[in-house]
Amino acid sequence: MVGKATGFAVRPRRFTAIRNSMLCTAVSTLIAALPAFAAQTDQPPTARTVDVVDHLFGTALPDPYRWMEGAHNTEFQQWLVAQGAYTRQKLDALPTLKSWQDALQKISTSTVIHRAQQYVDGRLFFIRQGSGGNGTLMIREANGAERVLLDPATLTDHGGHASITLFSPSPDGSKVAVDIDHGGTEVTRLEVLDVKTGKPTGDVVEPVWGEFGAEWLPDGKGFAYTQMAPSDQRTGDDPIQDMRLRMHWMGTPAAQDAYLLRAGNGQGTNASFAIASNHFPDIQFPTGSRWALGMDQSAATEQRYCVTTQEQAVKPGATWRCIANVGDEVVAAAIHGDTLYLVSAKRRSNGELLALDLSRPDASLKDAHSILPMQDDEKIIDASIGDTQMVAPARDALYVKISKDGIDGVRRIDYRSGKVETIPMPLVGAASLFRTNDTQDGFLLELRGWTTPPKSWRYDPATSAMHSLGQDEASPADYSMVEATETELISADGTHVPLTIVHRKDIKLDGSHRAIIYGYGSYGMSVITSFKPVRLEWVKQGNVFAFAHVRGGGEKGEAWHLAGKGPNKHKGVEDLVAGVARLSELGYSRPERTALIAGSAGGLLAGGAVVQHPEKFGAAIIMVGMLNPVRMAEEPNGANQFGELGDPRKASDFPSVLAMDPYQQIRSHVAYPAVMLDVGLNDSRVAPWETGKFAARLRTATTSGRPIWIRTDANAGHGIQRSLGAEAAEYADIYAFLDAQLPAPAP
Structure with missing residues (x-):
């Protein structure tokens, strides 16, 4: 989900055990001898006060630091x-x-972590992060050779504090769109790189909130993106409001990008898919499907999901068919072929996986049917932050992450037969990465425990085997x-x-x-x-x-x-x-x-x-x-x-x-x-x-x-x-x- 005020995780570090034990002994000795601090005798800088009192709904609210x-x-x-x-x-x-x-x-300094892995056309895209940097975008070729695509530390024109918040490879892996944040504000410049040369293609759009990446067309000729509104078009001068969904065609000026949808009122508003100003329009173009999935997102758990054909979706004024609306308690959705998969909490608090045939012109949510039997204590709903999907369509099958007592597993659902298979997990843990690509078979997975370092794999359905990505983290x-x-x-x-x-x-x-x-x-x-x-x-x-x-x-x-x-x-x-x-x-x-x-x-x-x-x-x-x-x-x-x-x-x-x-x-x-x-x-x-x-x-x-x-x-x-x-x-x-x-x- 996007735009939330979210917590954050501290990434793992590496360290040598001998030196660490010596330091721990030294710290423990100091702590044991240390009494609680006495009351402070000096004071931090004072703050002036103002005489402001709000009167709201019969309640007086003093606000001396307004x-x-x-x-x-x-x-x-x-x-x-x-x-x-x-x-x-x-x-x-x-x-x-x-x-x-x-x-x-x-x-910290002895640690190197790998995250955000994506497997495209035999290549592995990922972020490599050490102690001093915010993460470098890397690529591993099919022959195992690795190289840098973008090191944000080299972008010195903004004081050297740049970071990559998101990256999106094109379906054929020839290009990658990177969200680059300068200074920690999460307001990014989305720039496209040529994967072969590592050089910019010249396609740049901005400003983009750092949680929104490029949504590529299956042929890679263009992508949709969610752009922040100009300062004079924002409700209450809030940069997160009134975002608009635009379509960029490769090689064309960004100023010509068409408005497909927008939050609030103005250019891009679509009567068939109206979006509140404090929500966010987004879209997906699944490979191998004629359908586009439109999303009305917010910090709320449930989201709105609408569909139209990909041919129409790239044009302003497309007619959308909204399948799940506010109140339907749908928390995730994905498309493969003519099937829309939905995760609903309406009838089951822990989540229910539904399937709907979009080829029916009158298909609605009431026609969706449950396709995944689950035990009472199994949970499909997952709103945790990270590179994990709830419903993950791959080329070969639909994969679903299931949690029970904090331990994650994966179910495979065959597209044709509907057969459900439980994939054996290589270790007991929680997934910090679970991702598919609809142009590839299988999935990527990373598992970790409270005292177990993360280990990552690629699942190959042809051999029913997990293959290590070679990026397992050793305990420091x-x-x-x-x-x-x-x-x-x-x-x-x-x-x-x-x-x-x-x-x-x-x-x-x-x-x-x-x-x-x-x-x-x-x-x-x-x-x-x-x-x-x-x-x-x-x-x-x-x-x-x-x-x-x-x-x-x-x-x-x-x-x-x-x-x-x-x-x-x-x-x-x-x-x-x-x-x-x-x-x-x-x-x-x-x-x-x-x-x-x-x-x-x-x-x-x-x-x-x-x-x-x-x-x-x-x-x-x-x-x-x-x-x-x-x-x-x-x-x-x-x-x-x-x-x-x-x-x-x-x-x-x-x-x-x-x-x-x-x-x-x-x-x-x-x-x-x-x-x-x-x-x-x-x-x-x-x-x-x-x-x-x-x-x-x-x-x-x-x-x-x-x-x-x-x-x-x-x-x-x-x-x-x-x-x-x-x-x-x-x-x-x-x-x-x-x-x-x-x-x-x-x-």
Whole structure:
């Protein structure tokens, strides 16, 4: 799904076990001798206040830091930079920072990861990423030879901070369209490269949001793309609104590109496929089919899907037939031949795979029939971020990813016979890559575990065999002493919530250990199994890292998502806080030794816990967090969130949006825990002023004397694309901060 305020993953790193064990011993020695920091005697730069009170639906909402809002706000930017400088000074003085930096940078610099693999015409396209870079686009030829197609570090005309957010090879593999982000804003320039020479073809379109790539025609003569609107044509000056779908023919000027669809009103509007201004038009042109699949996408889980012929779809004013609309609870779709495949949560919360014959002129959703028998606890719905598809048409068959208890498998459905086959998995784990190409047989797959590095394969249906891509990641250190325990917590209303606890095998359950508990809980996105050495290093030293699979996510299907969505957002907060109590009950930690960590939309969880339950845990880390949703209509990407959080401008939605707003729930004269807020100065998904307002107000309200710090990154945005070294530096700061704020483990 696109345009979401999403969390982000820290990529794995490599490190030598001998050197790592020495560093861990040094850090552990420092931590054991370190008392919790005393109350701060100096203060970060103060923030002025203004006398602003909104009166909405009979409720008065004081907003003393309203001045921080708005784009190109020089005063706020200067204040935020000063905050970052203050925090940097305080972090650099923490006793364990240097040891954490040495440990995490070591595993970072020794790591090379491979991601976003695509197999086209015997060639493997992929991103190779090391510590210092954001990822280089590579190609492996059929003979095994590898070469660079594009290294964004060479694009020095934008200060050397470019990254590749997406790439799309043409169906024959002769060209590749690359989304290039300059500066972490996720606003990209889409440029086409000739694969043989590696040189640009001269075909360039911009600006394009970084989650939208080129949608190639089967013959490769052109592609459709979703373009951001000019600044004077955006609703509320929101760059994410009023996007338009355009058609580019290779070798022609981009200015001549026709408008096929658009969100909102204006050039490109299509009466047969009207799209709200805060949604996004997109399209697919499946190879071997006469049909095009049009998509009306948003941050909501369900999407609209419409069809027309490919011949008509490339022309302005095409007549579309909409099969799935809002309320039909269709979350994914794909086409092969004349068959439209749909994943629906209407009758089954965990998802149902339907097939519809498009050759029937009057075919509608009611004519779709179920084609995949599933057990009650098997789940087809998957809203996790990454290179994974739910329904994946290949040339030979339809492949479907099925999850059960966090473990992924693949089913193969023969196009002609409808026979369902379970593909044996090479190891037990979760898929971080599952992708097909409708011009190729089989699929690409990558699996990983909590303590198992990712391994990747290409499945060949002719031999029913998995062939290694030769890109398996080795563990950067010995984590054989670490294991994951799957259990449950019991939330305030009695609901049983899955809880994953990663810990040393020899841990003493005496409550003496520092712990971190992570949650997200939005958009139906599951917290999936992941191998992250930057987190395992925390555990290796005797700490605990836990994951609360709170309501609002998708771990138990769409019903689980709805149970924590909108008016139910408080349940996700209750789940997260109950996870702290569960860790204490089981003896892993104690509340005062436990910290919460969450990012992006997860800021509503961690921020909500800070203001609603400040006494139930020891500290919180909030990364690029959503913290003031009552004002989301006033920020870029805000209107896109209405489908998930509600529209604060509506009387029906306002009470629940206010209830989930951490900034507006801050109370004076309360002893709040220590909080560090992490923000990228170029964030286009969640406005940095949400962090600034929350921090400033929390400081004036707290009586605890505990620090409220803002950590800034001048070269980062929302954290979607960044170097491994930057991630290692961030977690070194986090761990050093928590060492200082959480009571030391008992001797």
